[in-house]
Amino acid sequence: MRAHYWLIGALFSAPTFATTPTWFEGNSPLIQAHKHLLTNDLAAMFASLVEAWQLEKNATITPHLNELFLQSLQVDCGKGLDNRAFPDWIRGVTIRNTEIQSPGRDAYRVVVELNSSKEIGDINLTRWVAKTVSNDDVLIKSQPQNNSDIISYTKRYNLNNRLPIGLYRIDVTATDQTSWSAWLVLGESKTNMVVRWRSKDRWKIDKTALPNPHCPLPKLNASLYDYVDGTYNQEWTETYESDYPTSLKTGTVPPGRYVLAVSMTHQRWQGPLIVEQSQIISKTYDVSVEE
Secondary structure, eight states, X not given: OHHHHHHHHHHHOXXXXXXXXXXXXXXXXXXXXXXXXXXXXXXXXHHHHHHHHHHOOOGGGHHHHHHHHHHHHHHHTTGGGOOOOOXXXXXXEEEEEEEEEETTEEEEEEXXXXXXXXXXXXXXXXXXXXXXXXXXXXXXXXXXXXTOSOEEEEEEEEESSOOOSEEEEEEEEETTSOEEEEEEEEOOOOOSEXXXXXXXXXXXXXXXXXXXXXXXXXXXXXXXXXXXXXXXEEEEEEEESSSOOSBOOTTSSOSEEEEEEEEEEEEEEETTEEEEEEEEEEEEXXXXXXX
């Protein structure tokens, strides 16, 4: 790892550093982040990286910060970046960044999912410094199941473009005014598998990079939706963690016209947070009587 890391540092160092061989002896947050990564102190590295993002005024250093962050994921897929546990009333947080590709149109969405034993007043995701991710957002509450005291909340943001890489903040406020917040770094996506259409009823999975051995295998999901009275109703869904299919099984649903959505989701961590990058392709899908 050490040799590979120095190669990345040589390729992506800012011009200021390239003029002097002693730049690594400084004490800036960026240099501290490098030093902590070299000693595998991931929590300290992440804290320094957050500070570097906060202080950064030069856009030319952004690719370097991104590469530094992505390199840290090669250690343990992000689990060691934050060693602080959730408060006892939060049982899990997932951030899902999604690109939806349909014929003639691409759409983007980011979702924060949270499970809590307390009533939640609001969930906010903002980009540093205090920039609203999107004004097109909605908070959805799901009722507890099986007599559980855990309530699921979903904050969905619909976006016009991909979410920029950089520093973000998650703020959660319960109705009793208890709060929790965390920094979130979103790097440029480097997924190792993408899905695309091969024909009208088949898809293909392309391997684009070597997988991170510390991260879970990507999950492929295929779903069929029926459009009724202006609403898409899911009629069938299946998720695969390996041995990915490239078409639907015959007899999956009754004959008719559906929307077929196929997604590939990559997962990593940021301490206790789960961060997912999801690509979805969708198109109209006709199921005939013969099928």
